[in-house]
Amino acid sequence: MKNHQLRALVAIADAGSVRGAARTLGLSPSAITQALKDLEECLNAPLIKRASSGATLTEFGNTLLTHARLIVSQVERAHGALNEMRGEPGGKLSVAITPWIALCFLSEVFTQFRKRMPNVQLEIFEGFLSVANPRLRDGSAEVFVGRQAPDISSPEFNFRPLFSSGLTAVARQGHPLAESRSLADLIDADWLVSLDSDMECRLFKKMFYRNGLPEPRNVHFTHSLTVAASVLQRTDAVSIFPWPLAELCVARYKFCAFPVREELADSSIGIVSRSGHPLSAAANCLIEILLETIRNSDKTGTAEARRALQSTELLF
Template sequence: MKLHQLQALVASAESGSIRGAARMLGISQAAVTRALRELELEQQVPLLIRAPSGLSFTEYGKALLLHARLVLNQLEQAQGELARLKGQSAGRLSVGVTPWIMLTFLPEVVLLFRQRMPEVQLELFESLMAVAQPLLRDGSMDFAIGQLQPSPTSAEFTSEALFDYQTAVMMRRGHARQDCRSIHDLLDQNWALNYAPDGHDALMHELFWRHGARIEERRIVRAHSLAMLEILIERAEMCTWAPAILSMAPAFLSRLQTVTLAEAFTPRQLSIVSRRNSTLSSAAQCFIDCLLQVIRRHARSAKKEDQQLFDTLTLLV
């Protein structure tokens, strides 16, 4: 496989046509077509399905596309890192950040990172792991700060633990069921939950099944952002299960109510999650160092609000 062939494959997928790929790469349509045909001949499998409505990919093409994106992203990162070391380029860092870190420590982390590496272009995702995993997989995201649940695909990633954190069932303050004392009393309620594509059973087991509770799947809305969860909790009277620290974050302090239940939940672990066998850049290491510095400063703080945060957290680093 040659680099220009992989570039043609990825550009064709992103633009949806040979013409769009040629425009994206700044070459002729004939050159893109030739690169794709050469790739199919070398691999001896069909990669694309050409139709009047546009391009689509065979199973072979989809599999190769995933790796092609990873190769090109890795190459871009390597070139950026070398250029940054030579003082010729800003470089780029893409980080996924779980919502409760975003609402507590992130602003200070970003300011500290900007002081240390002002030349690096920083891209941040509000990143629940359902969002982060595909981006980590194809190399679009350098690392994520999140919770990696055991699943069939989790072996693709590696994690370095930061915290153990407590979780709680939550609802809008003033909700009619806020005084419930068992998960069994909430099975007739609607729920907004977030989980990775292969994390459904692990979540259901922890929240319901191991407590002998069975809930109808139709009562669960899978929400892919904190904003969606917030709207559904506040305006649709839904319940959720989330890190307990969320209810103490300034944005939610007077709006979210944790529910004290008889059932106990296993503490979850927040980690630095990256692709297995990948190497983090110096910018990524710097961002992690800034994160740890800010977290440790708050952990040592005598302020009441910091002590309340760390009532629900156990620092592991």
């Protein structure tokens, strides 16, 4: 197997067609087709199914794709490391950032990073666990700034804590249940939650169980703050947010936090990376800038950021 063949496979999987992959890689469709043909002959297995609507991966292709993403990513990082040694940092840094950290700090981090690393291209994903952890595993993201996986200590990832904060139930201002004092009053509501794994779904249900309540019957899932905010603003759905995000959304989206008497779970926010994989100079630079920005936020941060940070405990 050769790197250009694996890059072709990854590009086809992402673009959904040979032509799309060719555009992504700046190659001709015939070059992509030849690379896949050579790879299939090398492995003696069909990797894609071709159709008029595009191309999809076979079972063999999907199995190889997981490894191909990791290999392609590591080769790119190897080139980046050598360029760093030559004093020519470049390439791409892919990171995932949880919404409230992005809303509070990302603009300043972005500005300072571009000054220090002008030749590095940034790729930024919305940082929910369901989005970030798979990308960390396959190498398509190097760093995740976000929640620690609940009730799990995995040797697969390194976790460097930044904040601890509580959770709260939220909804639009004027919600008919806005004055509810107990989770029991919210059982029959439509819940729109950012559940990131089966384990976290169980923990959400446990939040009700430990307070002697049945689990809500109507639970819906989202992995986008924009989608969640749009639905919550226009319906009577309710959700669970970390307190810093709730503070931001009170001002931005006219949300309210339910004054429930039950204690909800705490969550930890930190820097997550894969164990056994040294971070690139670009990743370390971005982390350094993020830490500097957080430390200076009480003096130079926005009023919104300072308000959000009042509901967190700094852990570094």
